[in-house]
Amino acid sequence: MTAHATQPFEGQKPGTSGLRKKTPIFMQPGYLENFVQSTFDAIDGVVGKTLVLGGDGRYFGAEAAQCILKMAAANGAARVIVGQGAWLSTPAASNLIRQRGADGGLILSASHNPGGPNEDFGVKYNMANGGPAPEAVTAAIFARTQEITSYKKITAPDVKLDMVGESHLAQMVVEVVDPVAAYADMMEEIFDFKALRGLFHEGFTMRMDSMCAITGPYAVEIFENRLGAPKGTVVHEQPLPDFGGMHPDPNPTWAHELMAEMMGPEAPDFGAASDGDGDRNMIVGRGVYVSPSDSLAVIAANAHLVPGYATGLKGVARSMPTSAAVDRVAVALGVDCYETPTGWKFFGNLMDAGRVSLCGEESFGTGSDHVREKDGLWAVLMWLNIIAARGMGVAEIMADHWEEYGRNYYSRHDYEVLPTDVANAMLGDLRDRLESLKGTQSQGLTVESADEFSYTDPVDGSVSEGQGFRILFEGGSRVVLRLSGTGTEGATLRVYLERYEPGPEGLAADPQEALAPIIAATEEIVGIRARTGRKGPDVIT
Incomplete structure (x- = not known):
């Protein structure tokens, strides 16, 4: 039996980043199923489609992934590509959707919100372009949640997600992939890894705080394994269901350990932090904090130094609350600058239309047209590449930028x-x-x-x-x-x-x-x- 009778739950209205509620709410019988089935119905079903699935490892994520797999199989999906252990950072999920030509994906995360049995959980649907569902789709999902009477879900043992490889769930293929490899390979194509290896070889020091969240494995692979940073460069690198009790929001308040180290007498040359699902970033130099708005402006002004952007920027965009610092850079570069509402889907439209290469929000989110989500580690690598190319520290780069642009x-x-x-x-x-x-x-x-x-x-x-x-x-x-x-x-x-x-x-x-x-x-x-x-x-x- 795959059809299960149900009735609507109140308040299943997705916001700018999907549906977020307290974990016990999601754990109610039928709650997750109603929302997932409503999502499938709102996108005209998933029969014969390929989906990507993964999340930030927070509490209830593994159980939610198993539920969604059984629902996808019952709804006729052809294949679901899952990150090993049900792990995928949000930008890595966006990359996989685009790289594999998937029809969309489900991301299990509440981003920078705390995780745990009594904390937050979330589900977000991303479209075939790798970006968050637009308002027309989220409105359709919400409308369906208000009238749903049944959902489809097969009865089957849980799928083993701890080993890379393929298996079947009913007629559907479940493909478990390394959650890190494809993303790290993409970063190696965008940035000058040879120059970055040279930076660390010459004694450059860095502290990367992954806040017991999803970017830990990504940061260890990229910074320590591929770029040769000393072991221990990445701290809080093990993703934990409750983020080790931390609030995984990379700002000076919650990343206070990193801030104390970077403002102290033994500070490394460079510091960075990322959030629960890996799409946000904080940049800190020795004795200097870089606001997200300034970070976006500096990246725009220096993007030509990075191999992936050597031919220049098509345009830039910022959310309305973000400072106008990047606007002044856009004028100097002679490119368009767009002011949008908060929400990455607005940037996705501009990127899909070829109007912008770079975008950012003041809420510690920066990204480019390499994916359709903000991308925390990408922003960190942009800064490292700029530092390597200019031979200057963070404080010097900021002072130079303000002198030129105000x-x-x-x-x-x-x-x-x-x-x-x-x-x-x-x-x-x-x-x-x-x-x-x-x-x-x-x-x-x-x-x-x-x-x-x-x-x-x-x-x-x-x-x-x-x-x-x-x-x-x-x-x-x-x-x-x-x-x-x-x-x-x-x-x-x-x-x-x-x-x-x-x-x-x-x-x-x-x-x-x-x-x-x-x-x-x-x-x-x-x-x-x-x-x-x-x-x-x-x-x-």
């Missing part, structure tokens, strides 16, 4: 797990006052304009509204406010603060001090602390 002082303040009704009421009140803000003054700043960002996709003409609030001040400063779609409880308010300093003076200030007038003006205008009762943000990056 500096966009930038920071993100997160207010986490706010009561949803309080957050919605606060932003609803701001929405009602947007038009009246123009020309008003606060903390010596004059509001030039204020709006709620909407985006018309230049490729397919689709319109995305309600993408965040922008308050722009005269002189190039601004604040952006939006509710995050990556949490699993309450509401997370993200506040993005930016001030441009053209130089040559004033390029070395502390970002929080440089942004103090913007921070104070935001509180006057929006009243975050007054409305929520919070003394300040939970996370500052």
Whole structure:
């Protein structure tokens, strides 16, 4: 028997990165099955199709993979390509979908969210281009979850996923592959591994913190095995179901061990961290932290030094909350720069159309058209290749960049797990006052304009509204406010603060001090602390 009667669960609406809930919710009988069957139905079934499957190794991932395999077999899939142990980083999954010509893939991850029996789990469907499902597909999935009455799943023993090779599940082929090899091979084609080996041979030191998450095996293979970095260069390299109790989000707050080492007297030359599913990155030099917005700008300005981008960039793109630092590079390079909503699928459209080579989000995500996801280790290798080519350290590269382009002082303040009704009421009140803000003054700043960002996709003409609030001040400063779609409880308010300093003076200030007038003006205008009762943000990056 393959058909099983069911009834809808409330709230199975995928966000920008799939469906994320607390693990016990996913473990309810029929919950995962309903969502997977709804996904299959929304993409016109999987009969005869090839799918990719894997995840970041978090709690419940192995069990979820077995469930999905049995459902794929019951729904008539021809082949499922699975990472050994049900492991695949998100960028590696995107690469496999593209490399193998698969029809799509299911990624088991809640990205940078904590994992464990009482923490977070997620399922995301990626399309044949390797990128996240667009809004039309996620809307169709959600609609189907609201009306589903049955799902298909065969009864069979679990598939052995610990050995590379092929087996059958009913009529479907299950192909278990090395989760690291194809991705590492791709990196070797993009970057100058000979120069990077020389860098480490000459004594260059590095610390890579994989935060007990999926990039550990990838980082060990690439940095230690292929590039010759000393053993121990990669720390927290073993993926664990609960990430060793760590919060696998590569920012200064959660990657505090790395930050302490990099700011200490015995700091290595270079530091980096990645997140739960391997698509995010943090870059740190000896005594200097690189904001994701600055990292994107530096990579764009120096991409020509990397073999895979030696012929130049087609264009660049950034999410709206990301600082305008890369815009200034794009002007200098004479290429287009696109401002999109948050969500990698918007970049995918531009890359598929050949309009951009490089893109990034302020939330520690950077990538290029080599895959259709952000890619943490790719970003780390970009920096290493730039360092090798220029013969300069991170601090020197940043100082040189700011001297040429000026500096966009930038920071993100997160207010986490706010009561949803309080957050919605606060932003609803701001929405009602947007038009009246123009020309008003606060903390010596004059509001030039204020709006709620909407985006018309230049490729397919689709319109995305309600993408965040922008308050722009005269002189190039601004604040952006939006509710995050990556949490699993309450509401997370993200506040993005930016001030441009053209130089040559004033390029070395502390970002929080440089942004103090913007921070104070935001509180006057929006009243975050007054409305929520919070003394300040939970996370500052």
